[in-house]
Amino acid sequence: MHEFGIAQAALQQVAAQAQQAGATRVHRIVLRIGALSGVDPEALRFALEVAIPESSAAGAEFEIETVPARARCQQCEREFEPKTGLFFECPHCQALGGTLTQGKEMHLVRLEIS
Amino acid sequence: MTAPAQPAPSQPTAPASTPDVVVVDVRDPADTLPPPPGDPAPRGPRVVDLQVRILDENDRRAAVNRELFRARGLRALNFVSSPGAGKTTLLQRTLGTLAPELGCAVLVGDLETANDAQRLRRPGVPVAQITTGGTCHLDASMIQRGLAAIPLDGVRLLFIENVGNLVCPASFDLGENRRITLVSCTEGEDKPLKYPPMFSSAHAVVLTKIDVADAMGFDRALALANIRRAAPQAEVFEVSAKTGEGCDAWCAYLRALL
Numbered sequence: 001m002h003e004f005g006i007a008q009a010a011l012q013q014v015a016a017q018a019q020q021a022g023a024t025r026v027h028r029i030v031l032r033i034g035a036l037s038g039v040d041p042e043a044l045r046f047a048l049e050v051a052i053p054e055s056s057a058a059g060a061e062f063e064i065e066t067v068p069a070r071a072r073c074q075q076c077e078r079e080f081e082p083k084t085g086l087f088f089e090c091p092h093c094q095a096l097g098g099t100l101t102q103g104k105e106m107h108l109v110r111l112e113i114s
Numbered sequence: 115m116t117a118p119a120q121p122a123p124s125q126p127t128a129p130a131s132t133p134d135v136v137v138v139d140v141r142d143p144a145d146t147l148p149p150p151p152g153d154p155a156p157r158g159p160r161v162v163d164l165q166v167r168i169l170d171e172n173d174r175r176a177a178v179n180r181e182l183f184r185a186r187g188l189r190a191l192n193f194v195s196s197p198g199a200g201k202t203t204l205l206q207r208t209l210g211t212l213a214p215e216l217g218c219a220v221l222v223g224d225l226e227t228a229n230d231a232q233r234l235r236r237p238g239v240p241v242a243q244i245t246t247g248g249t250c251h252l253d254a255s256m257i258q259r260g261l262a263a264i265p266l267d268g269v270r271l272l273f274i275e276n277v278g279n280l281v282c283p284a285s286f287d288l289g290e291n292r293r294i295t296l297v298s299c300t301e302g303e304d305k306p307l308k309y310p311p312m313f314s315s316a317h318a319v320v321l322t323k324i325d326v327a328d329a330m331g332f333d334r335a336l337a338l339a340n341i342r343r344a345a346p347q348a349e350v351f352e353v354s355a356k357t358g359e360g361c362d363a364w365c366a367y368l369r370a371l372l
Contacts, residue, residue, distance in 0.1 A: 002250055002282030010168045021162050031168070038285050038311050106285075108166040114159040 006039055006106065007047035011055040013108045018057070023113035026057035030110035034067045036082075036103040041066055069103030135231040136242040136263045140249070140256045172286055175254035179289025182261070183272070188217075189371045190272040192252075192288050194312055195296035196305075197278030200322040200355060202230045204296065204364075205273055207355040211365045213239050216372070217268040221260040222275040223252040230275065240264035251282040254289055270372055284311040292317040292371065295345070299327040303337040306344035313344035318351065318367065325354035 010031060018026050029052075033039050041064050048062050071088040072079050075095035082088045088098030167173065183190045193201045202222070209218055219240045222230045231243035242260045244252060257274065266272075274290060276283045295316035297305045300323055306313045313319060319341050327334050334352070341350055349367060353360035 002279075002285060005249060005251065005253070005282065006168060006285070009171060012171055013166050013168060017162065017164060017166060027159055038281070106168045108164055108168055110164060111162045112159055113162060 003039060003043040003047040004051065006044060007051045010048070010108055011051055011057060014060075014111065015056045017108065017111060018113055021111070021113055023111075025114050026060040026111060027114065028110070028112035029057060029060050029062040029108070030065060031062065032065045032067055032105050032107045032109045034103040034105035035069045036100065037106045039106060065109070067102055067105050070101045071098035071103075072101050073098045135228050135235055136240075137228050137231070138242055138244045138256075138260050138263050140244060140246055140259060169285065169287075172254045175258060176287040176289035179254055179257055179261070180291075181289075183289065183291060186266060186269070188266070188269050188272055189292065190274060190288070190290045191292045191294055191368075191371075192274045192276055192283075192290035193294050193296065194276045194280070194283045194316075195278060195298075196280045196301065199278070199296045199298040199301065201275050201278070201296055202233055203355040204320065204322060204353065205234055205275060207358065207361055208273070208365060208368065209234065209236060209239060211361065212271065212368060216270045216369075218271050218273065219264055219266065219269040220273045220275065221252075221257060221264075223256065223277045225249075225277065234275075240266075240269070246277060250277055250279050251286050252276050252288060253286045257288045271368060280305070280309040280312050284315055294318050294320060295348075296320045296322050297337070297341070298322040299324055299330055299332040299334070299337070303333050304340055306337075306340045310344055313341065313348070316345050316348045318349045319345050320364065321350065321352045323354060323356070324352050324359060325357045 014026060014029055033041055033044065045064060052058060052060055069082050070079055071082045073090035073093060073095055075090060076093040078092050080091050088100065089096050090098055195201055205220065212218055213236060220234050221242050221244055222234060223244045223246055224230055225246055225248055228243040231241045235241050242263045244256050244260050274288060293316050295312050321337060338350065351360055351364045353364050
């Protein structure tokens with residue numbers, strides 16, 4: 001369950017960003033999690049439900065946006081959605097070794113504060 | 115080690131050649147950020163758009179560790195695997211060969227107990243046990259606290275034995291120079307395909323316990339093929355830390371890092 005560690009790290013970032021923005025209260029937290037980030041959104045949701053009330057953002061709602069994986073073929077340069085996290089095989093030209101363009105995100109992208 | 119001129123009376127005396135293991139308990143992080151202070155003039159609700167990496171703090175600390183390793187001219191290796199794959203036994207064998215010829219130090223992470231550190235202690239090798247108290251991986255701040263607890267002068271190779279876990283440690287950069295993933299012949303041949311991130315991020319993969327492969331009916335060729343599929347970038351070693359088979363090539367790889 002490393003999602004608890006991720007939740008705690010996220011809430012540290014929330015605290016730092018809220019402090020920087022001069023906030024007294026955090027109303028809403030939006031996180032963006034990539035499909036290949038290694039984070040299970042359901043487990044993260046559970047971890048945040050437990051961790052938020054104990055944090056400086058107590059009372060805040062949260063939202064987890066998921067980002068599908070995308071890769072670009074190095075051979076034909078077309079974009080595709082990789083079938084697994086392992087081999088980025090191009091469905092157009094079957095070349096292996098596509099480069100991931102999105103899907104590894106683990107970001108704090110929005111805060112609603114006052 | 116010589117006795118101090120004025121011995122501290124309450125200090126237990128350790129055997130001369132094997133100093134007591136240092137235990138660094140990180141379950142109460144001393145370095146979490148403080149909560150934001152109250153703003154005397156609260157403003158209305160507003161939206162702040164950000165692009166902050168959640169593990170930014172860990173990555174920043176990992177960069178500090180990496181710079182410390184570089185400045186000291188040492189190489190740090192992060193050993194990851196499932197529990198029981200043989201990290202500690204491989205390290206015991208490795209230290210037996212390398213510790214007499216070059217400076218080695220060990221940080222070992224577990225949820226509880228200093229058992230692994232006790233197994234790894236040997237003369238001249240500083241060892242710190244990091245007990246995480248439930249956290250399923252080591253992070254960069256734990257490494258900082260572990261490093262502060264051991265003498266690093268003369269250390270060329272720092273072995274970091276991560277918490278046994280084939281999932282979570284993949285996400286946490288410690289600042290290491292090499293990530294070494296172990297998989298044992300008593301696990302399934304398809305382990306590398308089931309836990310891709312731990313293999314795709316490895317610099318080297320060590321297939322351990324090859325002395326029991328045949329007895330376990332383990333298909334070594336299939337396992338190696340799966341390792342190469344999951345970790346095409348990694349150097350692959352097949353070893354038995356028990357018999358010593360394959361350990362020469364493994365130790366040669368470590369020497370060549372310096």
